[in-house]
Amino acid sequence: MLKSKKHRDTSKLHSMKKCPYCFTMLKLGAKKCDMCKKRVGAVNNAGFAEKGIDWKAYITAILAWTAFFVYVWWAFFRK
Numbered sequence: 781m782l783k784s785k786k787h788r789d790t791s792k793l794h795s796m797k798k799c800p801y802c803f804t805m806l807k808l809g810a811k812k813c814d815m816c817k818k819r820v821g822a823v824n825n826a827g828f829a830e831k832g833i834d835w836k837a838y839i840t841a842i843l844a845w846t847a848f849f850v851y852v853w854w855a856f857f858r859k
């Protein structure tokens with residue numbers, strides 16, 4: 781007899797989550813990826829972990845924008 785090809789019910793809650801960086805399967809409660817050591821958050825609907833907040837990247841972006849505005853002011857608005 782052939783096995784039924786009916787899809788499994790995917791609407792039930794995920795029991796694992798995937799690292800969004802390296803796609804390793806992680807425990808739902810994991811705060812850090814075992815493989816790439818990056819911070820991960822809660823599981824989303826697609827079964828992926830949310831990316832952890834990268835404060836260093838935020839600060840770098842803010843500093844870059846600040847430097848840009850200072851440069852624009854210095855180059856065009858200085859008297």
Ligand SMILES: [Zn+2]
Nearest residue numbers: 799802813816
């Ligand atoms: Zn990873």
